[in-house]
Amino acid sequence: MIRNEKAKRDPLFHISKRETLPFWKSAGIRAIAIVAALLLSGILSAIFIGVDPFTFIGKLFEGVFGTERRIWTTLRNLSVLLLIALALAPAFKMKFWNIGAEGQVLIGGLACAVCMYFLGGKAPDAVVYLCMAVSGILAAALWAVVPAIFKAFWGTNETLFTLMMNYVAMQAVSFFTSLIVKDGSGTMKNATHLHGVQFPQIGNAYLLTILVAVVLTVGMWIYLRYSKHGYELSVVGESENTARYIGINVKKVIIRTMALSGAICGVAGVLLVGAINGTVTTSTAGGQGFTAIIVAWLGKFNPVFMILTSFLLVFLEKGTSQLDLMNNAFASMITGIVFFFIIGCEFFVVYRLKFRRPVRKESASDASVGGNAETPPSTETESGTPTEEKSEAESATEGAADGTASPYRRVCDKLAQGAGTVAKACAKGFGALRGTCSKGMKRLKSLFGKKNPEEQRTEEKDAEEEK
């Protein structure tokens, strides 16, 4: 009986695809997600490491912008990560899943280091610089072309192929280091072993890398957006058959694009070895070849957006290092939380939730419910409920009162109501948390001491009204 009744009812909500959101709205949703993630991280920091949320967020910013040097290193780290992500963008756009950036960077770096080692001091510096750059870029391009050829001619799985090439590259670095460094330590030192030949500094130690990244970002943006190559690779990505039909040489495009992808990874490798570290180790790429995948995806393969996403990653990395943790697990947690929110919010950018209307009432009372539901998010800062949706909801309820509510407005109304419910659930969960984590809460109370009771009261009132 009950089941039958349930079957008749609408589901609580259903999910439908949105039409493309205007830019400011999608940007707003993402900004809200980041702010919410930082707030949640702040609360967790109060509970787990005893740093109150405001100090916590302050420390993040201090770690990134605290001194001139930190700003420069942030920009440089951002540049390296961005370069690798730029390398991945055309390949990904072509739907060629290049997971091998780590290895391509390493091979580029290794070729550069070998030039530094064998030519440094023996040839004029300018020649050495040229060799370092050319050999590094070529080596990485070749490394990337191997899986591309296999994919183009024999249809091998490029994901596995490029992934495995990473490990080959790592072992190659390890092998050549042990050949060159005869004391067995596996550590190549630049002062004694690489003759100290590094690229000359432009202005300061950071600017060269940053300038290269700027130039390549602009170049890649133009390449993808305006060049014939850029168009061809996106057609191949959309449909190989279409590409073939309109006379694009698919094999050529795949190989050419991967050569470009590898070459830019090579640039990153050459900079890491020749301009930054002065030596090569198996961890020279430091996992950035994988991190760049996230950067490229979140940036929608758009070089300009990718600046923002790589900044976010570097911000988290450098920011959390300022916390001076004796156990880095918490820093990883924070990064995880921020990514969870950001990737999660993409769902709300692409889809919308349509909530079931609870009971068909008059539209006026409906509006009042909506109006009530919107109160908690304004006070409930911890749950970080989107403030933007709130304003939407306001206009939506007005529309509902007029009785001329457009479907869009109705959905917004429901969304706001949903948000209210979520906020209440959060408040409930928060209360439960308070019991178990009384120690962390003491710190929180000292901060939210005045605000909390009020919030509670509003929420309780709301709950009663609901009943």
Add this chain to the structure above:
Amino acid sequence: MKKILAVGLAASLALAGVGAMAGCGVDKDDLKVGFIFLHDESSTYDKNFIDAAKAACEKLGLRDDQVIMKTNVDEDDNCYDTAADLADAGCDIVFADSFGHEQYLMKAAKEFSDVQFCHATGTQAHTAGLDNFHNAFASIYEGRYLAGVAAGMKLQEMKEANASTAMKIGYVGAFPYAEVVSGYTSFYLGARSVVSDVTMEVRYTNSWYDPNAELETANKLIDNGCTLISQHADSLGAPSACEQRKVPNVSYNGSTEAAGPTTYIISSRINWQPYFEYIIQSVLDGEKIATDWTGTIATGSVEVTAPSSKAAANTQAKLDEVMQKLKNGTLRVFDTSKFTVGGQTLTTYLADVDSDANFTGDTEAIHDGYFHESEYRSAPYFDLRIDGITEATN
């Protein structure tokens, strides 16, 4: 005339500066110390440093805001950035704990001449010619020797219980590098001073920290018939393997009894607290820090933990006796009459003490009948492969 005057003025200024620097130290309330660690507390190697740093700062009464600790600092330019950042933050001393940090710390030392940069396990300070860059290590081979004695006693006890027990030790090493070679050789000589027919198999992981590789390598050694395992690598891989296979384990960097409650025997470690106290006190007093500092049993830098309940009976008594001999110099770990290389007793060996691009020996290390380890440079340079030990890369 002007030129001479300028030179004279500059010289007198420089002299005055040197005089002032030598004269007074740093006020204790203004002192700031920065520490750079390769990993965090989850690595036994770094935990050993972190604990010592905390203890030293506490003992000298430094406030929390006078001590900055940075963990997970890679062995690349990130180390330079961190060191420079610590110098920017007003640190008077910057310390880094990993071998690969050295060149980046030196880079910072060149830039910040009024900050003291101290580096553990490095090899370049004595040839670098930098006033504010210092290396430190300890004569840990003595600690290894003592741990080897405990291992030998355990093997003997096992043999007495079961005469068919193979007298073979397995050793998980990180890199085929002097620091590791010196460590396992002294460990082996310690064991052989108790069990004369013991042999040892060394396998390398080619990584300082790789839990999986260390576990697998220990398993491989056990499969090869080793009846006791020791290691020189920084994770809990080998102790965990020993615990699973119920093979006694002699540890490094401090007790691993938690990871191997039924197999842990003893552990040797370097206690860095004396060094940290020394460098901080030196800066407070305005005294020069030694360019190359070697801790010993006497300075309290070389330690062996108390033997666990699984160790052979009377281990502690025997260790006390051997320790006494090491202290008063009647026993030398690398006594050339106690080991052979290719069947020959050595009378001369050029060790590679000054690190340069050639990797060739430059300093005679054998005289008075023993190999003088950690005397010409704090970091180990004993890299002879002696008879009785076989080596293999995993």
